[in-house]
Amino acid sequence: MQVLRQTIRVILAAALCLTMGQVAAQEKVLTLAAPAALTESGYLRYVLPRFSLKTSIRILTTEDPSQADVMLGTDLALPDSRALVTDLRDGTTYHIAATGAETPGAEHVTQFLEWLRSDVGQRTLDGHRLNEARIFTVAAAVEEVAAPQVLTGDLALGEELSLLLCGRCHVVNEKNRQNGIGSAPSFSALKALSDWDTRFQVFYTLNPHPSFTQVEEITDPFDPARPSPIAPIEMDVEGLEAILAYVTSLTPLDLGAQIELK
């Protein structure tokens, strides 16, 4: 009995090897040379399988350009190299180009580059998150996103003040997810509004805030006859700028459709 079982196992294993061998022979493979910064962050592990799923072309990564069909790098001396993604942590932009080598995967290169350029590809390039934070974004989007927003405030201070002053009503980020009140929209929901920056700049004039908010040198002191009904928010312009800087860094909530705020 024991021997029979062994034999069946061996036969099964051999059959499996055979099928896998056939699959490997038919498999379409493309080799991509990429710097360690992109592979180690898990970014390529996020992006590449999404392409493979659509096309059945598997992408192998290597750090050795001589083996590659396509290359990613900061400084490519290749024709038709174009900016692909920017690392938001240090502003490095990575370019992509076909190596032009007569490698086995060369026939799949155009399909890969076109996919990266398509809507789905671009959304995928923007879709990766590490602990809810976006670290890579489509390269062209950087100037568009960064240009109109003036970031003069201190980001770390902004987060601290947001949690301290606003966090008892608004969900600011995952650190106070449990603390918001239902009637106050979360910061990421507010961020999804097209005019979020104006709303934040003047929040102390928008209800319900005036009754409990004092911004040094901007708002009048509370009317002694109508003191703040709750522990007041007391802050200065620098604090407000820091909060604005922090909100600028937040990813807007994907609301599908615009939420309605009175």
Ligand code: HEC
């Ligand atoms: C005591 C609770 C409370 C605190 C504290 C609070 N808010 Fe609000 N906030 C609300 C509520 C409730 C709303 C929703 C008002 C509405 O839409 O009717 C709101 C709305 C807002 C809006 C959108 C306003 C509009 O009309 O578009 C902004 C921006 C905002 N808050 C910023 C802040 C900031 C920044 C802080 C901290 C410095 C803060 N809030 C602190 C309760 C609070």
